[in-house]
Amino acid sequence: MTNPNQQGYTPYHNNFLKEVEQNVEDGTWVKMCMQCGVCAGSCPLGNAWEHTPQKIFMMIRAGKREEVLKSDSMWMCTSCYNCIARCPRKLPITHIMHGLAHYAHRLGLAPKGQPTREIAKLFWKNLVKTGRANELKFSLAMYFKDGFKQGIKNALGMQKVGIGLIKAKRLNPMEIFGGHKCKDKSGFQKMIAKAQEIENSKKTHIA
Amino acid sequence: MTAIIATNQTILVVGGGISGMTAALEAAECGKQVILVERNSSLGGRTALLYRYFPKMCHPTCGLEINLRRLKANRNLRILTQTEVTSVTGQRGDYTVSLKISPRYVNSNCTACGECAKVVKKEIPNPYEYNLSRTRAAYLPHAMAYPQHYVLDPSIIGTPDADNAKAACKYNAIDLDMQVETIELKVGAVVWATGWKPYEAAKIQPYGYDRFDNVITSLEFERYADPHGPTGGKLLRPSDGKEAKNIAFIQCAGSRDQNHLHHCSRICCMASLKQTQYVREAYGEQGKSTVYYIDIRSIDRLEDFYRKVQQDSTVNFVKSKVAQIKLDEKTGDLILHGVDTEGYHRYATQHDLVVLAVGMEPESNGIKLPADLITDSSGFIEGSADLGQIAAGAASSPLDVNRATQSATAAALRAIQVVYKTSAIEEAR
Amino acid sequence: MAEMKTAAYICSGCGLGDQLDIAQLSKIAQKEGKMALVRNHEFLCNPEGVQIIRDDIEKEAVTHICIAACSRRAKTEAFNFPEVAMSRANLREGVIWIIAQGNEHDEVRQEMANDYVRMGCAEIKKMKLPQGNPNHANNKRILVVGGGVTGLTAALAAAETGYEVVLVEKNNQLGGWAAKMWKRVPFKQPYAEPQETGLVELVAKVSSHSRITVYLNSTVAETSGAPGRFNIKVAQESGSVTTEEVGAIVQASGFSSYDINKLPELGGGKSTNVVDQAGLEALACKAMDTPLKRADGKEIKSVVFIQCAGQRNEANPDHLPYCSGHCCATSVKQAMYFKNANPDVNTVVLYTDLRMPGMGEDFYRSAQDKGVIFTKGKASRVDTAGDACKVVFRDLILDEDAVIDAELVVLATGQVPNAGVDLEAWNPLVTAAESGSEEGKQKKVEMQKISVLNLNYRQGPDVPQLKHGFNDSHFICFPYETRRTGIYAAGSVRRPMDMLQATEDATGAALKAIQAVENASIGRAAHPRSGDLSFPSVRLEGCTQCKRCTVECPFGAIDEDEKRFPVFNESRCRRCGTCMGACPVRVISFENYSVDTVGNQIKAVDMPDEFSERPRILILACENDAYPALDMAGLQHHVYSAFVRAIPVRCLGSVNTIWITDALNSGFDGVMMMGCKHGENYQCHFVKGSELANYRMSKIDDTLKQLGLETERVATYEVAITDNARVAKLINEYAAKINEIGMSPMKGFN
Structure with missing residues (x-):
């Protein structure tokens, strides 16, 4: 078999499953799936998934490393927890999906431009700067993520909603000039750095 | 009532379903003294409420008739209905049991004249x-x-x-002064043949058994199919009495599920396969059955039956645990949502009626059993450590009728061994 | 027995007195029935009524009673007089409950009741109180054939109940397949790990038990006799033959593993790197919880289990169509051998349906937890060329073709029963041999070599096989309903099964064997007519040696002597009466059920003349299903024709065609025969009874033509016990048909 997906991997051997178990949050649950598919059917965004959770678990067991990590499927999860509530094997599917997405992101394998991933990145950037989320800046960043022209279009399209929010005092236009910060910004950033360090020490980079 | 003579050579069988009747009869036909107690007012248990058995599609009442004839012909056997065991004390070979007999308000003068x-x-x-x-x-x-x-x-x-x-009543058969009676007996061995009960379907929230009229249990479906049942054998759906021709069977409704019953109930696959044939019997090529399953567990020669059903053009199989059922308000139909995991095919399929193949739970769950009875994590009875109390049939494990009677026959011998050894010890003295 | 004194008791309760002229019934019993005593009672089943009967038996020396009241299925506790012969005239379920209310029906209702009283009186006069088989035999020892887990369990179970056991094992040690296992699938909580087989202890218990005699290296060279008096020739490898007398037999001859050489496409027989489950147990026994090694000594780092290998496959006639039941759990257990010794071993189970019912689900989860990978897929090929096998399969979940490398492949093959000679194949050889064919004789000798029991029965040397070569019972409610009384197949020879089920089965079979010896010792019938003390007797001087009884007996109870006369082995008999139905010269009868007991009833019916517009239809109904259905039709007040007269029969197989011709000759306008379903899913409790009846009736058309009668005048029906409403409909339709074709021209000739 010359599937590049599986280079260095023997199909249906443990390698990738073990990698997932070691590196992905709740990855040790992947082996417990019995392929009933209730998760796949329960997902409100199911239609948008290329691979359903149960299929992803099977792909992991089949050693399809690249195909899984490059997939945008697990990025579709909105944490509704339907699947967890219904899984007859009690797999924490939501967590595993986020874990896989996170792991793919860390490895740089996550799909470029995948909206959920972009949002997550922007949100993170927005948040760590001041220790508080700046909604206005976050919204604008979202509008303009695909370039200036598209940004203007997006902004005009959302005009009504924006004005409504301002009128209802749910959005402060002044936030554009810096906005709120948390009390101890450098302390907060130190905390984040430390968390990152712990996280990195926990998970070894395999690929 | 007449006095009941029981000794440490007597075997008490608890439960008058197919397993209890079998255990009692087999022991009695070996010459042992047996007392059979049943909580309900008639023997027969759950099997009497089934329309047909798999895989022969024969009628449970046929076996019941034979067992009743055996029982009528046997003088070693005493039957007490409307009777529950309230306590068992003592040990192997020397038990004292308390029985509570609820009033029937009808005595044995009754001729069933109606x-x-x-x-x-x-x-x-x-x-x-x-x-x-x-x-x-x-x-x-x-x-x-x-x-x-x-x-x-x-x-x-x-x-x-x-x-x-x-x-x-011309026969003085009605006695309105009957009271609850409590009696104590000595017995040598106890066979627990308390059977099973269906898992409470309403607990499986996404299937809406408590919300949708046309979601029923496999046991209810047996009654619908039975010519003696509430619809005279017509497969009419509850909401509007319309003939249900396009029927979904959902497997593992409560079974193999850590949120419900963690065991596999064994019989449900075969029961649904059997029920697809009720649909065929009713409508021929016009009927349609769809079985949603995880694994089809048609063990040993029951595989032949599975193969036959697979070849039936009116039956479809979808490897999928149905995720959710929604009601189509206009038609009263139900829409099943899920994913066929063989290759990933998403479906939203409309059916007239949904039959939940509900799991088996021990009937004894929720009933206080003697302290020395060992039960497993699902509540099925393993027996007492000293082997003086023995489990039989579906009280011991989720079993089909064939295996339940096998188990009951084995249990009868184990009970006989207890009383045999008791007498051997006494003789030795 | 004392001289016959008859009595009839006519009940007027349950509305009988309101709807029937009881005085007329009494008169009929006296005048036509010739009953010595006739009594009426308004509530015969109450203690007072019962006492009257009891007093008559004790003080008046009544020996034969006819109770004209409700159905023979009702009030059995009250009407329980084992010391006398008894008939029941069914006036309630059979008359007043099935005839429409109202005065306009009074006449036909009374006619019907009159006839039932006549019939009850006629029957009782031909009945005798069964005395039990005088040839009963008292040997209570039990033979167990096979020393695997089933045989050991059965032997110990019987011995621990106080019965002596003879155990015959063909190998040089006890234990069978189980002895070759490293561990077993758990049968108790927690269902998480393989468990000790416990076999060493079991073998030790059996070997040292004072009531068990063990023959190793031995086979059963001949079995003759009947329950309570089997004579067994035990042939030892040394050549010596010992004779053992036993009362019953448990056949626990087990299974052979399906030959993996028949699976070359899956690498079977092509490489030592492909083994079956037994092969894997051998490797595990060697490894003893250390990492498993292949035959070539290499430590196994990757293994694939292929489920259903050569099983569940009907398309390939060489393969087994059934599922062997245990293999999923066995593979899961074996996968754990690998994972427990080294969690890094790549362990894949390829399955199509994972079949681990009950608490097996916990065991399945435990394996997953250990990292065993389960894949729903179908293997098409195993390449064994390299050091690692390549398993080529269709992944059914991912919907693609895939290949797995595995240093060892385990094929989960099935169980093939060691059931001995297939009688379906045997009987043609017997016929050929009897007609002098040398080839037939030779083939017969050859075939007999695989026999397990070497029964010297007329119908062949082993227990009949049901399906796929297993010695199984056909009944759901009665798994031990064997077709050879006193011989019980148990374990994997009866049905594919795992160790747990085999243990249950062995214990159940031991009970049935015990029951058989106890029944035989008092000359009592086994299930389904358990307790019946009647037995078939034959008037040999009338016998024409036609052999129909010996061939048709569903239980192989009748042998032939040198002169080809039938030899009845009463304790093998199940009292169905098939022989009685088969006998063209009517020399076979039971004390309480005979050509005469029924024939006399038929003749007792009062026959209105041709112009009366009141036809008479005889119903012969199987007592197991059709008669209860008629009864329940009554209970539910389904109205049916008052022109029928129903007689319960033990089995439709017991219906002798003389009854039909007698009925037609005496002016009956039609005969309805109601029996159980026959064919593949037969429901006849005597296996072939209803089928035989159907066959015999297919031949009756000629007789009808000879008599100048329409063929519709005899009809057979399959009636299930649930057919309460249907049976009424069938009767009414048939009555309409008789009305259409007109009254029988035979009336008035009798």
């Missing part, structure tokens, strides 16, 4: 039809009921209905 039922006005949900229909409050449990005596529902005692019933 005159009482004609004058009683009150109707109650029929417990022998899973409450799907109503019956007069003076009733014969079913056509094969044994003992063949009527029952008065306790709710009419003290009302004119009861007095009228009494007046209508």
Whole structure:
């Protein structure tokens, strides 16, 4: 078999499953799936998934490393927890999906431009700067993520909603000039750095 | 009532379903003294409420008839209905059991002539039809009921209905003064054949058993298919009485599920395969059955039956645990949502009726059992450590009828061994 | 027995007195029935009524009673007089409950009741109180054939109940397949780990038990006799033959593993790197919880289990169509051998349906937790060329073709029963051999070599096989309903099964064997007519040696002597009466059930003349299903024709055609025969009874033509016990048909 997906991997051997178990949050649950598919059917965004959770678990067991990590499927999860509530094997599917997405992101394998991933990145950037989320800046960043022209279009399209929010005092236009910060910004950033360090020490980079 | 003679050579069998009857008869036909107690007013248990058995599509009442004949012919056997075991003390070879006998308000004079039922006005949900229909409050449990005596529902005692019933009986068979009786017996061994009960379907929230009329259990479906059942054998759906021709069978409804029953109930695959043939029997090529499953567990030669059903053009199989059922308000139909995991095909399929293949739970769950009885993590009875109390049939494990009778026959021998050894020890003294 | 004194008791309760002229019934019993005593009672089944009967038996020396009241299925506790012969005239379920209310029906209702009283009186006069088989035999020892887990369990179970056991094992040690296992699938909580087989202890218990005699290296060279008096020739490898007398037999001859050489496409027989489950147990026994090694000594780092290998496959006639039941759990257990010794071993189970019912689900989860990978897929090929096998399969979940490398492949093959000679194949050889064919004789000798029991029965040397070569019972409710009384197949020879089920089965079979010896010792019938003390007797001087009884007996109870006369082995008999139905010269009868007991009833019916517009239809109904259905039709007040007269028969197989011709000759306008379903899913409790009846009736058309009668005048029906409403409909339709074709021209000739 010359599937590049599986280079260095023997199909249906443990390698990738073990990698997932070691590196992905709740990855040790992947082996417990019995392929009933209730998760796949329960997902409100199911239609948008290329691979359903149960299929992803099977792909992991089949050693399809690249195909899984490059997939945008697990990025579709909105944490509704339907699947967890219904899984007859009690797999924490939501967590595993986020874990896989996170792991793919860390490895740089996550799909470029995948909206959920972009949002997550922007949100993170927005948040760590001041220790508080700046909604206005976050919204604008979202509008303009695909370039200036598209940004203007997006902004005009959302005009009504924006004005409504301002009128209802749910959005402060002044936030554009810096906005709120948390009390101890450098302390907060130190905390984040430390968390990152712990996280990195926990998970070894395999690929 | 006549005095019951029991000794440490007597075997007590608890439960008068197919397993209990089998255990009692097999032991009695070996020459042992047996007392069979049944909580309900007739023997037969759950099997008496089934339309057909897999894989032969034969009728459970056929075996019941033979067992009843064996029982009528056997003098080693005493039957107590409406009787529950309230306590078992002592040990192997020397038990004292307390029995609580609830009043039937009808004595053995009853000839089953039916005159009482004609004058009683009150109707109650029929417990022998899973409450799907109503019956007069003076009733014969079913056509094969044994003992063949009527029952008065306790709710009419003290009302004119009861007095009228009494007046209508020419045989002095109605005794409105019957009270709860408690008796104590000595027995040598106890066989627990308390059977099973269906898992409470409403607990499986996404399937909406409590919200949608047209979601029913596999046991209810048996009653619908039975010509003696509430619909006279027509597969009519509850919401509007329309003929249900496009029927979904959902496997593992409660079974193999850490949120519900963690065990596999064994029989449900075969039961649904059997029920697809009820649909065929009713509608021929016009009927349609879809079985949603995880694994089809048609073990040993039951595989032949599975193969036959697979070849049936009216039956489809979808490897999928159905995720959710939604109601189509206009038609009363149900839309099943899920994913066929063989290759990933998403579906939203409309059906007239949904049958949940509900799992088996030990009937003894929720009942106080003697402290020395060992049960497993699902509540199935393993027996007592000293082997003086033995489990038989579906009380011991989720079993089909064939295996339950096998288990009951084995249990009968184990009970005989207990009393044999007791007598051998006594002789040695 | 004392001289016959008859009595009839006519009940007027349950509305009988309101709807029937009881005085007329009494008169009929007296005048026509010629009953010595006739009594009426308004409530015969109450203690007072019963006492009257009891007093008559004790004080009046009544020996034969006819109770004209409700159905023979009702009030059995009250009407329980084992010391006398008894008939029941069914006036309630059979008359007043099935005839429409109202005065306009009084006449036909009374006619019907009159006839039932006549019939009850006629029957009782031909009945005798069964005395039990005088040839009963008292040997209570039990033979167990096979020393695997089933045989050991059965032997110990019987011995621990106080019965002596003879155990015959063909190998040089006890234990069978189980002895070759490293561990077993758990049968108790927690269902998480493989468990000790416990076999060493079991073998030790059996070997040292004072009531068990063990023959190793031995086979059963001949079995003759009947329950309570089997004579067994035990042939030892040394050549010596010992004779053992036993009362019953448990056949626990087990299974052979399906030959993996028949699976070359899956690498079977092509490489030592492909083994079956037994092969894997051998490797595990060697490894003893250390990492498993292949035959070539290499430590196994990757293994694939292929489920259903050569099983569940009907398309390939060489393969087994059934599922062997245990293999999923066995593979899961074996996968754990690998994972427990080294969690890094790549362990894949390829399945199509994972079948681990009950608590097996916990065991399945435990394996997953250990990292065993389960894949729903179908293997098409195993390449064994390299050091690692390549398993080529269709992944059914991912919907693609895939290949797995595995240093060892385990094929989960099935169980093939060691059931001995297939009688379906045997009987043609017997016929050929008897007609002098040398080839037939030779083939017969050859075939007999695989026999397990070497029964010297007329119908062949082993227990009949049901399906796929297993010695199984056909009944759901009665798994031990064997077709050879006193011989019980148990374990994997009966049905594919795992160790737990085999243990249950062995214990159950031991009970049935015990029951068989106890029944035989008092000359009592086994299930389904358990307790019946009647037995078939034959008037040999009338016998024409036609052999129909010996061939048709569903239980192989009848042998032939040198002169080809039938030899009845009463304790093998199940009292169905098939022989009685088969006998063209009517020399076979039971004390309480005979050509005469029924024939006399038929003749007792009062026959209105041709112009009366009141036809008479005889119903012969199987007592197991059709008669209860008629009864329940009554209970539910389904109205049917008052022109029928129903007689319960033990089995439709017991119906002798003389009854039909007698009925037609005496002016009956039609005969309805109601029996159980026959064919593949037969429901006849005597296996072939209803089928035989159907066959015999297919031949009756000629007789009808000879008599100048329409063929519709005899009809057979399959009636199930649930057919309460249907049976009424069938009767009414048939009555309409008789009305259409007109009254029988035979009336008035009798």
